[in-house]
Amino acid sequence: MSYEKVPAKALEAGARYCDVRVEHRRGLSLEFKDGEPREAVPGDERGLCIRVLFRGAWGLASSNDLSRSGVDRTFSSALGIARAKSALQKARDAVRLAPVKAEKATITWKVAQDPSDISIEAKSAYLVELSREARSVPGVRTVTAFYADGTRSSHFLSSEGADLRTELTRSLSDVSVVVKTDKGILGNRARVGGTAGWEIHEKGGLAQKGAEAARTALVLLNGDRAPSGRLPVVADPDLAGVFAHEAVGHAVEGDLVVAGDSCLEGRLGQRIGSSLVTLVDDPTIPGAFGSYPFDDEGVRGRRKVLIERGVLKGYMLDRESARRLRSAPNGAARAESYASRPLVRMSNTVIEAGNHSHEEVFEGIKLGIYAKGTRGGQVDTAKGSFQFACREAYLIENGEVTRPLRNLALSGGILRTLREVVRVGKDRQVADPGYCGKGQTVPVGDGGPHIRIRSVAVGGG
Amino acid sequence: MADLAKRPATARSPGPSGDLLALGEKAVRLAQSRGADESEAFLARGVSMSVDIEGGRISYPMVSRAFGISVRVIKAGRLGFAYCTHPDMLGTTVEQALDISRLGKALPLHFPDKAPLPEPRGICDEGILPLTPEDGIRFSTEIIKEARRVDRGIQVTGGGVDFGFSEAGLVNSSGVAFAEKGTAVSAGAFVSLKGRATSTGFDHSSARTLTIDFPSLGRNAARLAVESKNPVAADTGPRPVLLTPEAAAELLGPVLLPALEGESAARGESVYAGRVGQRVLDAGLTLADDGLLEGGLGTSACDDEGVPSGRYVLVEKGVLKGFLYDLYTAAEFGAKTTGNGARGSYRSPPSVAERNLVFGGELEDRDALIGGIDEGILVHEVLGAHTVNRASGDFSVNAPLLFRIRKGEIGKSLKPVMLSGNLPKLLRNIGLGNDRKMLASGAGSIVTGSVRLDDVMVTG
Numbered sequence: 055m056s057y058e059k060v061p062a063k064a065l066e067a068g069a070r071y072c073d074v075r076v077e078h079r080r081g082l083s084l085e086f087k088d089g090e091p092r093e094a095v096p097g098d099e100r101g102l103c104i105r106v107l108f109r110g111a112w113g114l115a116s117s118n119d120l121s122r123s124g125v126d127r128t129f130s131s132a133l134g135i136a137r138a139k140s141a142l143q144k145a146r147d148a149v150r151l152a153p154v155k156a157e158k159a160t161i162t163w164k165v166a167q168d169p170s171d172i173s174i175e176a177k178s179a180y181l182v183e184l185s186r187e188a189r190s191v192p193g194v195r196t197v198t199a200f201y202a203d204g205t206r207s208s209h210f211l212s213s214e215g216a217d218l219r220t221e222l223t224r225s226l227s228d229v230s231v232v233v234k235t236d237k238g239i240l241g242n243r244a245r246v247g248g249t250a251g252w253e254i255h256e257k258g259g260l261a262q263k264g265a266e267a268a269r270t271a272l273v274l275l276n277g278d279r280a281p282s283g284r285l286p287v288v289a290d291p292d293l294a295g296v297f298a299h300e301a302v303g304h305a306v307e308g309d310l311v312v313a314g315d316s317c318l319e320g321r322l323g324q325r326i327g328s329s330l331v332t333l334v335d336d337p338t339i340p341g342a343f344g345s346y347p348f349d350d351e352g353v354r355g356r357r358k359v360l361i362e363r364g365v366l367k368g369y370m371l372d373r374e375s376a377r378r379l380r381s382a383p384n385g386a387a388r389a390e391s392y393a394s395r396p397l398v399r400m401s402n403t404v405i406e407a408g409n410h411s412h413e414e415v416f417e418g419i420k421l422g423i424y425a426k427g428t429r430g431g432q433v434d435t436a437k438g439s440f441q442f443a444c445r446e447a448y449l450i451e452n453g454e455v456t457r458p459l460r461n462l463a464l465s466g467g468i469l470r471t472l473r474e475v476v477r478v479g480k481d482r483q484v485a486d487p488g489y490c491g492k493g494q495t496v497p498v499g500d501g502g503p504h505i506r507i508r509s510v511a512v513g514g515g
Numbered sequence: 516m517a518d519l520a521k522r523p524a525t526a527r528s529p530g531p532s533g534d535l536l537a538l539g540e541k542a543v544r545l546a547q548s549r550g551a552d553e554s555e556a557f558l559a560r561g562v563s564m565s566v567d568i569e570g571g572r573i574s575y576p577m578v579s580r581a582f583g584i585s586v587r588v589i590k591a592g593r594l595g596f597a598y599c600t601h602p603d604m605l606g607t608t609v610e611q612a613l614d615i616s617r618l619g620k621a622l623p624l625h626f627p628d629k630a631p632l633p634e635p636r637g638i639c640d641e642g643i644l645p646l647t648p649e650d651g652i653r654f655s656t657e658i659i660k661e662a663r664r665v666d667r668g669i670q671v672t673g674g675g676v677d678f679g680f681s682e683a684g685l686v687n688s689s690g691v692a693f694a695e696k697g698t699a700v701s702a703g704a705f706v707s708l709k710g711r712a713t714s715t716g717f718d719h720s721s722a723r724t725l726t727i728d729f730p731s732l733g734r735n736a737a738r739l740a741v742e743s744k745n746p747v748a749a750d751t752g753p754r755p756v757l758l759t760p761e762a763a764a765e766l767l768g769p770v771l772l773p774a775l776e777g778e779s780a781a782r783g784e785s786v787y788a789g790r791v792g793q794r795v796l797d798a799g800l801t802l803a804d805d806g807l808l809e810g811g812l813g814t815s816a817c818d819d820e821g822v823p824s825g826r827y828v829l830v831e832k833g834v835l836k837g838f839l840y841d842l843y844t845a846a847e848f849g850a851k852t853t854g855n856g857a858r859g860s861y862r863s864p865p866s867v868a869e870r871n872l873v874f875g876g877e878l879e880d881r882d883a884l885i886g887g888i889d890e891g892i893l894v895h896e897v898l899g900a901h902t903v904n905r906a907s908g909d910f911s912v913n914a915p916l917l918f919r920i921r922k923g924e925i926g927k928s929l930k931p932v933m934l935s936g937n938l939p940k941l942l943r944n945i946g947l948g949n950d951r952k953m954l955a956s957g958a959g960s961i962v963t964g965s966v967r968l969d970d971v972m973v974t975g
Contacts, residue, residue: 084618093864094615096597098604113648114577118600131578135648139576142652147572178618196782232784232906239784239906282751282935282974313570314707315672395575430902434915436672436707436715439931441913443902461904463911465933513911513933513974 057102057125061213064106067133071107071151073212075350076100076120077392081204082169084177088197089185091178097204101392104128108136110148116393152376152383154353156215161347163222165251169203172252177201180255184229187261191268195234199264201227201255216352224343224497225254226487229264233271240460241429242271242445247487247497248341270446277458280447284509286422287464288415291483293425293444294502298333299403299490300431301440301468303500306360306368307492308375308386309398310435317438317468318366326366327472330408333361335370337385337401343487344403344498346388350396353385364472372398390494397492405502408478415477415504422450423512425462438468466510479504532682532694535560538602539686542586546609547688551588551616554609555626555687557819558584559861563679566651568704571663571671573655576648583861586612589626593619594843596864622846627821629690635824637810640724643678643698651676654729658704662733666708669737673705674719676729683819691821699812701955702727704736708744714928715916716740717896719761721955723810739895743916743928749975755891756934756971757884757920760952762894763966766903766912768872768956770938771802773905775829776867777838781848786908786939787835794833797945799877802830804839806854806870813857813870813959820856820865827853832876833943841867857958869956874963878949884967886923887946892973893918893925897934911935933974941968 055063057074064072080098084091101118102125113136117128169177181199188197203225210218226247233240244267246258289297310316318326337345337355346355351373359367369379372387375398387396416424427445434440447462448455484501539556546554559582566576585598586608595616599608654676662669678700685693703719716739718732758766779785787795796802806824808814817823820842828836840848841856844867856865885893898913914934919926948964 090620091618092620094596094618095863096611096615097862099598099600099862101600112575114575115579116577117580118582119580128580131580135576135578138647138649139573139652142649142656143573149574174615174618196784232782234783234906239786240904241906282933282972309569310672313672314670314709315570315705317713393579393581395577428902429904430899432898432901432913434715434898434913434931436713437915437931438713439898439913439915441899441902441933443899443904443911461907461909461911463899463902463933463935465899465913465931511933511974513935513972 055122055125058211060104060125060129061211063129064133065213069106069108069133069136071213073105073210073352074102075392076102076209078207079204079391081202083202084181086181086185086199089182089189102128103389103392104132106132106136107149108133109140110150111136111140111143112149113139114395149374150377151373154373154383156212157348157352157354158217160219163249163347165223167252169223169225169252184261184264188229188231188264188268191265193233193235193272194268195232198230210352212352218348218352220347222249222346223251224248225250225252227255227260229260229267231264231268231271233268233275235272235275237275240271240275242267245487247343249343249345250341274446274458274460277460280459280462280512282513284511286419286506286508287510287512288422288424288450288504288506290426290504291481291502292427292486294405294505295403295486295500296428296431296442298405298502299400299498299500300433300442301471302333302361303335303400303403304433305435305438305468306370307398308369308371308379311369312375312378316435321366324366325364326469327361327364328475329364330478331361331364331472331475332406334359334406335400335403339402339484342402342484342499344401346401349385349387350389351383351387353383353387355385355401358384370398370400372396388496390496394494397494399492399496400490400498402484402499404484404500405505407480407482407503410477410479412479412481412504415479415506416450417453419450419453423462424448424450424455425464439465440468441465463513464510471507471510474508475505476508477506532684532696535682535684535694536686536692538584539684540692542584542605542609543686543688545605546586546588546612549609549613551590551613553589553626553688555587556584557858557861558684559681561679561681563677564648564651565675565677566648566655567675568655568659568671568673571659573652576651578648584608585861587864588612588616589624590616592621592624593617594624595619598861624842624846626687626689627691630823632693632816632823633807635807635814635816638697638723638814640698642725643700644680646678651678654702657729658702658733660733661730662704662706662737665734665737666741668708669706669740671704671706671733674703676702685821687821693817693821695816697723699723700725700727702729702732704732706736706740708740710744712746714740714743716743721812721953723812746928746930749892749929749932749973751975752973753970754973755888755967755969757888757891757893758966758968759895760950760963760965761954762897763963764954764956764961766897766900766910767938767966768961769900770903770905770908770910772869775839777840777848777850778844778867780838784906791835791837793835795835796830796833796942798833800830800833800874800945800947801828801876803828803873803875804855804870805873808871808873811871811960812953812955818854818856819858822852822854822856824854824870839867841865859958868958869961870959872961874947876947878964879946881948881950881965884946884948884965885920885925888920889922891920892929893920907937908939909937930975935972936970941971944969
């Protein structure tokens with residue numbers, strides 16, 4: 055059968071609910087090493103995912119066979135699994151979905167310059183330019199320049215009547231440098247990206263940022279060994295964003311809260327952090343990398359205030375976790391592709407601006423750390439602990455940023471750190487592009503202002 | 516169709532490999548006729564089933580079917596790549612690969628000739644083929660039950676069971692025409708236990724055959740959470756640290772693997788660049804990448820470019836012997852491929868990856884390793900190992916699940932600490948346990964026992 059008929063067919067077969075997600079993704083990725091082409095991968099793929107809820111049990115099936123017989127088989131699998139599971143599961147484990155409006159819409163997020171209109175030669179020339187600029191910095195050993203664009207068209211249909219056609223395009227470019235001197239070897243990177251087209255590369259200034267990243271790496275190589283112990287830390291907007299995402303955002307994912315895997319379970323309405331902290335997740339920020347019009351359950355994406363002046367205001371929810379937590383879904387269900395189930399995910403996670411000037415954020419720190427960006431991080435949401443490796447770090451002495459430090463990492467408790475945010479700057483920057491992994495990988499953004507934390511455990515390599 | 520719906524999907528083979536090879540041959544003929552000097556088709560077909568556990572419940576059973584063809588061409592030494600998911604698209608895909616080859620860097624690149632292939636063992640278990648989603652649900656239920664039997668307060672927060680069947684085909688214009696079937700199964704249990712502070716535990720296992728003891732995963736995870744209740748603060752200072760096989764693979768993998776890539780060595784980015792013939796690891800340690808390890812997650816008759824598999828010794832008794840290459844990096848840096856061209860899927864061209872990286876050499880009894888530590892810690896889990904500075908090997912990671920070792924015995928559970936140091940330095944003197952375990956890594960595996968590192972900076 056054609057996929058449009060699947061939801062009705064599922065109801066006929068006794069299912070309580072069914073949705074179908076058909077996706078078409080196409081794009082191009084290019085990688086240049088030291089100005090020479092390394093890999094070019096064009097992509098073009100279609101597939102579908104069918105979810106069936108039968109007597110309180112989910113059954114899912116995905117396939118990239120969109121022929122009528124392929125759709126039949128995928129539907130049979132999903133229904134068969136749901137039936138099998140319903141026979142084996144206890145009544146108290148039955149899944150129920152919080153109600154949502156059945157949306158009907160066709161939305162195309164237009165970009166100024168469609169990447170598919172730009173020749174592969176122009177894209178290559180851009181990467182050569184990024185490489186040349188970074189390589190002009192003495193001490194640079196290798197430069198990897200990466201470009202990717204992708205357009206996702208999807209058609210979502212549900213047995214409740216939802217019918218959504220959406221199309222959006224994302225673009226990203228990235229320069230990563232390795233510098234080497236007699237002091238050692240160090241990597242650094244710079245990136246631009248967004249829910250946008252070719253224009254983002256033209257106005258992104260990445261060539262300069264890449265060269266700047268190389269110069270910074272050279273400065274850091276001459277840095278001192280990082281101290282170990284608990285010290286005051288000023289995080290730049292980049293790192294503040296990562297903190298918002300990693301340390302706080304994951305812990306308010308509704309599925310983790312329901313699963314007993316979050317230190318913020320049962321804390322709604324309670325003060326969990328300093329009154330200076332307001333934190334939101336917002337897929338409606340125009341052009342940000344993690345933005346989307348509807349989630350993968352057909353629920354409209356919306357700004358979610360998660361922490362307001364230190365008080366936990368809400369979780370990120372899909373329809374199932376919303377029902378279990380007696381709340382309303384807020385459009386946070388995302389799937390990596392047609393081959394994946396929707397999971398509760400972040401979009402653009404941001405700490406809102408405060409009232410402190412740049413000087414006030416730093417003033418009065420006798421000995422501390424100014425940490426910028428990260429090379430990655432990880433969080434244990436159940437215990438509420440996190441770890442980040444900073445991309446850049448500097449010593450603060452008597453309120454002044456003094457010497458560079460090598461290889462600094464921060465780790466600590468989510469709740470303690472939230473309580474110890476003592477200054478929040480006015481200088482909020484939104485949405486550094488990145489990818490978040492939670493079994494599946496999705497594009498996200500994060501951001502924030504400069505923030506000061508009274509004390510964090512820091513360590514050096 | 517109604518009949519089909521009553522019968523749950525199974526992982527039964529979707530058909531013989533003959534049709535895969537025929538399609539591959541068609542792709543190669545097409546590419547040659549359109550002007551490729553050499554061409555290659557990689558075909559993949561698979562069915563996988565997954566059953567997730569969330570919050571003590573089985574949440575999402577899912578079956579996924581995938582089929583894909585990727586085409587590579589060489590024209591004037593330049594490589595082009597493209598893929599599709601339907602045989603009807605083959606013509607367009609071949610054109611796309613040829614078109615994109617214009618961008619390639621001209622290299623002395625050739626696809627391998629037909630060669631006799633070894634027979635890999637233990638990679639396809641007929642017992643996995645008839646498994647149904649009900650079996651996955653049953654295995655997951657066993658994990659949950661067994662965990663809760665250890666302590667009623669245990670919540671299985673995550674984990675589940677995955678199993679599947681896959682079939683890969685490779686055809687090239689030099690006569691390679693190869694197809695192989697394989698199976699895989701993996702399972703995990705992640706648990707938490709609420710108390711004064713929440714404690715956690717986990718266990719996971721991956722195999723090519725149905726050899727996983729599902730109940731024991733739940734039991735081990737739960738015991739770990741019970742034992743790690745009420746942790747006390749750790750002291751700060753340099754200490755010997757014993758990493759469990761899981762923690763060892765988590766910490767060592769992200770440092771060692773990139774450092775052992777031929778490309779990073781040739782570009783001077785590897786800490787081991789220019790050090791072939793020198794001692795770089797503990798003199799008792801031998802590191803081999805074995806594409807034929809029986810039942811290995813990365814085991815196959817050949818790599819994903821048709822190069823016959825073998826056992827490749829990277830470090831022998833601590834002395835560096837060489838680096839890992841695929842066809843492309845070998846051509847670029849004047850080396851020979853080591854059979855390490857791996858494809859994550861039909862969507863991406865091959866890149867260098869480990870097959871089964873085996874830590875061997877002088878193995879010690881795990882108890883003897885612990886017995887030899889007067890004052891140290893036992894670490895079950897590290898967070899943030901992907902943030903290690905690959906260029907230098909400097910690391911600073913969080914250890915959330917750990918115990919004190921005092922006078923050769925495992926003692927109290929400790930609160931999370933930060934571990935830091937320089938791995939290349941630390942790896943020059945280690946102890947390796949005989950409790951070896953195969954752990955999933957990239958497209959293959961890391962096989963390691965417990966690893967003792969001396970003088971790790973522990974920040975409590």
